[in-house]
Amino acid sequence: MEEENVNTSQMLNTSRDVLYGQPEQSVTLDNVYQLMLGINERLTTIEKGMSQVNQMNRTLTNLVTKFTEINSKVAEAEGQIKNFKSRCDSNDGKMSQIKHDHTELNKEVKNLKKIQTDANNNLQGISDFMDDFKVNHENNVKDVKSAKSSISKVANDLADNTLELRNEIKAVVKNAKQENEILQSTVIDLQCRSMKNNLVFTGLTETEGENTEEVIRTFIQQFLHITHRIEFGNVHRFGYGAKPGRRGRPRPIVARFLYYKDLARSLSNTYRLKGKPFGVNQQFPEIIEQARKSLYPVMKQKRIEGHTVKLVRDILYVDGEMYNDQISDIEPTDSLASQMRTPDHHQNRKRRRRISSTPNPDS
Incomplete structure (x- = not known):
């Protein structure tokens, strides 16, 4: 840069000499031409320098823009640093809590180790108990097998005795049922006689x-x-x-x-x-009345058909013969008949013909 300034100064002096002349020198066209060439070179150099200056201005403008961006980023970074610092302060409190929790956890781990030791001791006791239980179980299995054999023998004997007893009970029940039916017929007959x-x-x-x-x-x-x-x-x-x-x-x-x-x-x-x-x-007992009511429709129908009908107690006679198709679906309602009812009373719906004290109308 200093060299360019010296050349420019010399050129200015030379141009001044050409324009105003020197007393001891004569100005010629050649000198003027040389001067113009020099000026042209200097102007060319200045133009190149100006382009470099413009380039430098653009560079400085870009630098200013980048510095502005850097400042904003620095400000943003400072804000982030402040947030990070506040987080660090918060994390310090959390770290203190974690240290406290860690201390408590260590205590619990110690307690768990103690419990584990006690559990191991208990498991050993249980193992010993199971060994004793296994031995006792094997002995009990043997006893159960022996008892099962005895029970099986007793069960067979009991089954035989039960079968005999069941047959005897059936015979007794059958006889009791027959006696009950006879007794019931007798009681009803006595009721009819009293009425x-x-x-x-x-x-x-x-x-x-x-x-x-x-x-x-x-x-x-x-x-x-x-x-x-x-x-x-x-x-x-x-x-x-x-x-x-x-x-x-x-x-x-x-x-x-x-x-x-x-x-x-x-x-x-x-x-x-x-x-x-x-x-x-x-007047008849209730059971006879119910039987007679069931025979009234049959009696009416037989009369319409021209038959001679007669109802004696609960027995219907048609043309002098007992009507055999009559089936009584009426349950005894008097207390005595209810007490004398047998277990299979509801299954045997056809009532047995009772021995009547009333003589046959044809006899």
Whole structure:
């Protein structure tokens, strides 16, 4: 740079000499030409220098821009450093907590080691116990096998005895069942005999303080047209019905006739009650009544077909012969029959024919 300044100074001096001249020198065109060439070279050099200056300016501008970016990055880095420092401070607290937890963990590990030692001791005790248990188990297996053999022998003997006992029980139950059926038939027959002289009157209005015996006498005289005095053993109302003075079906009256001929005559005159709200029927045990109700439709159908039918207790006679197709599905409802019911009573639905004390109407 200093060399260029010296050359420029010399050129300026030379140009001044050419323009203003020197007293001791004469100016020629050659000198002017040389001067112009020198000026041209210097201008060319200056232009090159100016291009370098422009390049340097651009370089400086880029450097300023980069310095600005660096400053912003440095500021950002400083902020990150501050955040990192705050995190480090927070991590210091966490490290303290971790150290505390580590200390506690060491204590727990020591306790676990102690527990493991105790567990090992216990396992050794259990192992010894299992060895003893195995020996005892083998002895028990032998005892069980021996007991099983004895029990099997006893079971075989017991099975034989049970079979014999079962056969004996079946025979006893069968005999008891037969005796029970005979006893039940006998009891029902006795009930029928005790009710032989009883008639049940229905439809008679009940009044307060009535004399049921006089009510029946009046009814027999008025509706059955029997004028002579009939003697009764006992007359009373029974069952459920409308109370005196209220609407509804009145309670029936049962009357015990002292003489059977009076009962028979009363029954023979019941045809006079046709179309009237009264009824007169013989009294039977509940089981007989249920059986008779089941036979009423058959009896009605046989009459329509022109057969001669007669119902004696719970036995239906058609043309003088016992009706064999009757099957009673009615369960005994009286307490005595319920007590005498056998275990297979519900399976044997066909009721056995009882020995009747009433003679056959054809005999």
